[in-house]
Amino acid sequence: MPTLRGLLYTLRSLLRREASDQDTADEIAFHVERETQRLVDQGVAADDARRRALSRFGGTTRWREETADARTGHVLESIWRDAALAVRSLIARPTFTLPALVTLALGIGANTAVFSVVRATVLDPLPFRQPERLAAIWNTIGPAELVYLQENARSLEEVAAFSPGWGYSMVGVGEPMQVDVARTSTNFFRTLGVIPQRGRGFLSTESAPGQSAVVVLSHALWVERFGGDSGVVGRVVSMNDAPHRIVGVAPARFEAFQPGVQAWIPLEIDPASPFYRSSVAMAFGRLRPGVSMATAEEELATFIPRLRELLDAPRDYGSGFAVHPLRDSVVRESRQSLLVLFGAACFIVLIAAANYGNLLLLRMASRRREVAVRTALGASRTRIARQFLLESLVLSLSGGMLGFAVAAAGVRALRTLLPEDLPRLASVSVDLGLMAACAALAVLIGIVCGAAPALLATRSAPQNALREAGGIARGSGGGRLRGAMVVVEFASALVLLVGAGLMLQTAWRMQRVDPGFTADGALTFRLQPTTSRVNAEERRVVYFDQLLQRITALPGVETAGTSQHLPLTGFNWGAFIAIEDHPTPPGERGPRVIWRIVNGDYFGALRIPLRRGRAFGAQDNADAPPSVIINETMARRFWPEQDPVGKRIRFGAATEPWSTIVGVVGDVRFNALNAPPEMEVYRPIAQVWQGSAYFVVRTSGDPLRAMPAIRRIIREHDGTVPISAVRPMESIVSQSLGQTNMVMALLLAFAAVGVALGAVGIYGVISYDVAQRTREIGIRTALGAASGAIQGLVLKRAGMLALAGVAIGAAAAAVAARALESLVFGVQVRDPVTYVVLGGLLMLIALMAAFVPARRAIRVDPVSALRSD
Amino acid sequence: MADRSTILPGTLEMLILKTLSLQPMHGWGIMERIEQVSQGVFSLNQGSLYPALERSQRAGWVKSEWRVTENGRRARYYAITRAGAARLDAERREWERSSHAINLILRNA
Numbered sequence: 007m008p009t010l011r012g013l014l015y016t017l018r019s020l021l022r023r024e025a026s027d028q029d030t031a032d033e034i035a036f037h038v039e040r041e042t043q044r045l046v047d048q049g050v051a052a053d054d055a056r057r058r059a060l061s062r063f064g065g066t067t068r069w070r071e072e073t074a075d076a077r078t079g080h081v082l083e084s085i086w087r088d089a090a091l092a093v094r095s096l097i098a099r100p101t102f103t104l105p106a107l108v109t110l111a112l113g114i115g116a117n118t119a120v121f122s123v124v125r126a127t128v129l130d131p132l133p134f135r136q137p138e139r140l141a142a143i144w145n146t147i148g149p150a151e152l153v154y155l156q157e158n159a160r161s162l163e164e165v166a167a168f169s170p171g172w173g174y175s176m177v178g179v180g181e182p183m184q185v186d187v188a189r190t191s192t193n194f195f196r197t198l199g200v201i202p203q204r205g206r207g208f209l210s211t212e213s214a215p216g217q218s219a220v221v222v223l224s225h226a227l228w229v230e231r232f233g234g235d236s237g238v239v240g241r242v243v244s245m246n247d248a249p250h251r252i253v254g255v256a257p258a259r260f261e262a263f264q265p266g267v268q269a270w271i272p273l274e275i276d277p278a279s280p281f282y283r284s285s286v287a288m289a290f291g292r293l294r295p296g297v298s299m300a301t302a303e304e305e306l307a308t309f310i311p312r313l314r315e316l317l318d319a320p321r322d323y324g325s326g327f328a329v330h331p332l333r334d335s336v337v338r339e340s341r342q343s344l345l346v347l348f349g350a351a352c353f354i355v356l357i358a359a360a361n362y363g364n365l366l367l368l369r370m371a372s373r374r375r376e377v378a379v380r381t382a383l384g385a386s387r388t389r390i391a392r393q394f395l396l397e398s399l400v401l402s403l404s405g406g407m408l409g410f411a412v413a414a415a416g417v418r419a420l421r422t423l424l425p426e427d428l429p430r431l432a433s434v435s436v437d438l439g440l441m442a443a444c445a446a447l448a449v450l451i452g453i454v455c456g457a458a459p460a461l462l463a464t465r466s467a468p469q470n471a472l473r474e475a476g477g478i479a480r481g482s483g484g485g486r487l488r489g490a491m492v493v494v495e496f497a498s499a500l501v502l503l504v505g506a507g508l509m510l511q512t513a514w515r516m517q518r519v520d521p522g523f524t525a526d527g528a529l530t531f532r533l534q535p536t537t538s539r540v541n542a543e544e545r546r547v548v549y550f551d552q553l554l555q556r557i558t559a560l561p562g563v564e565t566a567g568t569s570q571h572l573p574l575t576g577f578n579w580g581a582f583i584a585i586e587d588h589p590t591p592p593g594e595r596g597p598r599v600i601w602r603i604v605n606g607d608y609f610g611a612l613r614i615p616l617r618r619g620r621a622f623g624a625q626d627n628a629d630a631p632p633s634v635i636i637n638e639t640m641a642r643r644f645w646p647e648q649d650p651v652g653k654r655i656r657f658g659a660a661t662e663p664w665s666t667i668v669g670v671v672g673d674v675r676f677n678a679l680n681a682p683p684e685m686e687v688y689r690p691i692a693q694v695w696q697g698s699a700y701f702v703v704r705t706s707g708d709p710l711r712a713m714p715a716i717r718r719i720i721r722e723h724d725g726t727v728p729i730s731a732v733r734p735m736e737s738i739v740s741q742s743l744g745q746t747n748m749v750m751a752l753l754l755a756f757a758a759v760g761v762a763l764g765a766v767g768i769y770g771v772i773s774y775d776v777a778q779r780t781r782e783i784g785i786r787t788a789l790g791a792a793s794g795a796i797q798g799l800v801l802k803r804a805g806m807l808a809l810a811g812v813a814i815g816a817a818a819a820a821v822a823a824r825a826l827e828s829l830v831f832g833v834q835v836r837d838p839v840t841y842v843v844l845g846g847l848l849m850l851i852a853l854m855a856a857f858v859p860a861r862r863a864i865r866v867d868p869v870s871a872l873r874s875d
Numbered sequence: 876m877a878d879r880s881t882i883l884p885g886t887l888e889m890l891i892l893k894t895l896s897l898q899p900m901h902g903w904g905i906m907e908r909i910e911q912v913s914q915g916v917f918s919l920n921q922g923s924l925y926p927a928l929e930r931s932q933r934a935g936w937v938k939s940e941w942r943v944t945e946n947g948r949r950a951r952y953y954a955i956t957r958a959g960a961a962r963l964d965a966e967r968r969e970w971e972r973s974s975h976a977i978n979l980i981l982r983n984a
Contacts, residue, residue, distance in 0.1 A: 032951075033925070033950070036948060036950045037903045
């Protein structure tokens with residue numbers, strides 16, 4: 007019995023092993039000597055006496071061994087020996103070992119792969135100084151608000167702003183290229199606590215007008231374009247045709263909130279600039295020590311009246327600025343998908359573990375006799391149970407190692423499958439942490455699944471086992487446990503199936519939803535004409551018009567137009583407008599619309615139908631009164647019975663001119679395919695400043711084939727203008743489906759694996775049952791039971807197990823499916839048809855899996871069954 | 876030689892404790908003593924004496940130290956501990972109770 011004292015004793019003697027052995031030898035010698043002496047005293051001759059004394063002692067070696075055994079308690083040596091035995095017996099039984107290894111590798115691998123992605127992108131704290139003190143301020147702001155907040159917010163020690171998605175053309179370093187720039191407040195790096203690896207961040211003076219021509223490069227850009235030049239700080243490059251001085255290089259892999267950002271430039275804060283009051287930036291701040299997010303939110307709410315006054319414009323702040331932990335806004339979009347996938351992977355582990363447990367139970371059952379014999383020969387129950395547990399651990403750890411290989415492959419696959427712009431995707435890697443996770447999971451499964459079989463196998467008295475017909479009687483603990491495991495497997499498989507089914511329907515519907523435009527046959531690319539030749543506004547309009555004319559004249563091109571943003575790319579500009587015949591009460595915000603600037607035959611190029619009025623034309627130039635085109639949603643909202651053409655709306659402050667509606671076009675699902683269209687307003691390029699434009703060219707053949715000719719035209723006009731983001735509109739559409747498709751594909755894969763494992767599981771259990779009931783079947787057959795009845799018996803058991811699994815699984819799926827709510831489209835998460843159909847499918851699979859053992863049951867020969875041992 | 880019965884397992888520790896309760900002894904001395912006192916009925920399997928001593932040590936009933944005998948030889952002496960004395964007491968009472976019960980049955984049933 008292991009007591010504390012006993013353990014200490016064992017430990018001590020283990021440490022002083024050599025001394026103890028010598029002591030033992032001395033003790034023996036002493037004893038033998040005294041015995042010899044006694045015999046001599048009794049009159050025996052000396053040699054004889056010694057010999058007899060030795061023989062009475064019974065062989066010193068054995069005694070020494072026994073004492074040594076009693077001393078060390080045998081613990082370590084027996085564990086080592088058991089482990090070696092386990093490995094040998096596992097190798098000798100490949101029909102057991104291989105399925106177990108495969109099951110474990112799949113389950114452990116899938117789970118740890120998904121978990122490591124989730125951990126790096128969702129769970130890990132942001133890589134900034136004290137990231138939990140960073141808060142996102144939920145409203146886009148402009149320079150005006152930034153200044154006000156910086157000066158007045160007591161609860162935040164720093165307020166910073168960040169505006170992504172600026173394309174700057176960079177000339178003079180290799181080929182002209184388009185650089186993805188984020189414009190930030192000058193305290194951006196300081197607020198995050200990020201120290202550039204070279205040079206510095208921004209100085210606070212660098213947001214003043216005329217002082218902001220500085221740039222911090224990203225590590226990737228520095229390496230690719232500047233060759234990692236250590237003297238890069240201080241160099242001047244031409245960006246957007248203005249010299250910018252490089253003042254620093256950001257640390258490697260620093261991308262803050264914009265994956266793929268290549269450089270940072272300060273936001274100019276100029277009260278005279280038209281952008282001063284616009285909302286182009288996202289705000290965040292660092293809380294003062296001891297201040298909570300709630301307090302900050304309250305304080306910011308008190309600023310609203312003053313801000314409204316200051317900016318002289320109706321703004322929607324709602325009830326205030328919402329202050330949230332910064333991390334939530336970084337991973338917001340993909341968080342749900344990733345968590346769903348992780349949940350699915352957990353179910354896979356459950357299935358794999360259940361399968362593994364079943365395999366172990368089957369194996370224990372077949373070793374009953376062996377256990378009985380060993381017990382009868384004197385092995386202790388603990389010893390045997392320990393050996394079985396050890397075997398389970400050895401197997402599960404081997405499975406874990408294989409699982410690591412699977413996980414490594416899985417992580418690499420996930421990195422290619424996941425959308426590129428997933429924040430922090432770059433920090434997902436195959437590393438020691440992954441290996442540790444695999445090992446931990448393997449140990450957990452090994453112990454949890456190995457404990458019950460080990461205990462069960464050693465339970466009943468040896469005599470029963472030896473007398474039995476070679477196995478566990480049905481209805482004993484083993485049989486029930488196996489049945490329970492199969493039920494768990496089926497329930498989990500159904501959950502996965504339902505998830506996959508819902509996503510499949512979602513993906514299908516999203517493919518078929520009408521986006522409001524025709525993507526096939528449309529080519530898109532982006533131009534950023536910022537050289538002085540075309541920088542002045544009129545010149546830019548002329549530039550675009552000329553390009554459009556020449557492009558449209560190309561053979562194979564039907565029509566072309568430009569737009570400031572493309573559908574389904576996630577970028578748009580919002581604004582609050584005033585509507586002339588629907589005035590908003592004072593102090594309230596006006597309606598919010600998204601708007602963009604278009605040129606040429608944009609609507610024709612994307613085949614967006616014109617419903618009323620006209621498209622823009624030459625008459626909508628800079629001298630004409632401002633005109634706009636709205637979409638159907640907006641027309642229905644404000645002018646349901648009337649013709650909107652001729653009505654007026656206004657952007658910006660009350661001093662701005664009214665714009666007249668000249669046409670109504672069809673709705674476009676601009677933000678996402680599964681989001682309803684919003685109210686949209688289009689404005690002509692001649693009347694509103696636009697820096698860059700996306701060209702949309704409708705071709706009659708393969709869109710990309712027209713590109714070389716288009717490039718030539720552009721180069722002829724101005725060779726310094728970079729062309730970027732060349733892609734067919736179709737690929738933009740399929741990319742927006744990307745996340746849905748990825749979740750669907752992975753859930754399908756998981757479901758397939760889960761169902762396969764479940765089928766194998768039920769096949770195994772039913773087969774075993776049939777083997778167990780051979781005598782019973784033989785008797786029934788001998789008594790005249792029809793083969794159909796026998797088959798029915800077997801199938802009934804399978805059916806009951808599957809039904810229980812499906813029932814529990816349906817309940818579990820109904821609960822788990824809530825996690826899918828934000829991802830599905832066009833189908834309810836509790837859609838009964840899905841559940842019933844998939845549940846039925848699973849039952850069918852179960853019955854099919856049980857079919858083979860059922861046939862085998864029919865062929866049982868009653869005579870040999872009754873005689874069988 | 877008289878007919879020697881083998882000693883019942885489990886009682887060996889009890890006998891050791893009893894022997895040691897009088898005075899500390901070395902292994903051989905314990906063996907000789909038990910054979911003496913039992914008047915030759917119990918013959919100790921010497922191979923099981925020392926493991927039993929080891930077990931008793933592990934359980935904390937007995938402690939040992941190396942000493943020099945009167946002949947100048949080095950030997951390991953065992954002595955009973957307080958826990959061992961308590962154990963001996965408990966065992967003795969148990970033994971007396973069960974042997975009394977057996978006697979009753981043999982006489983009256």
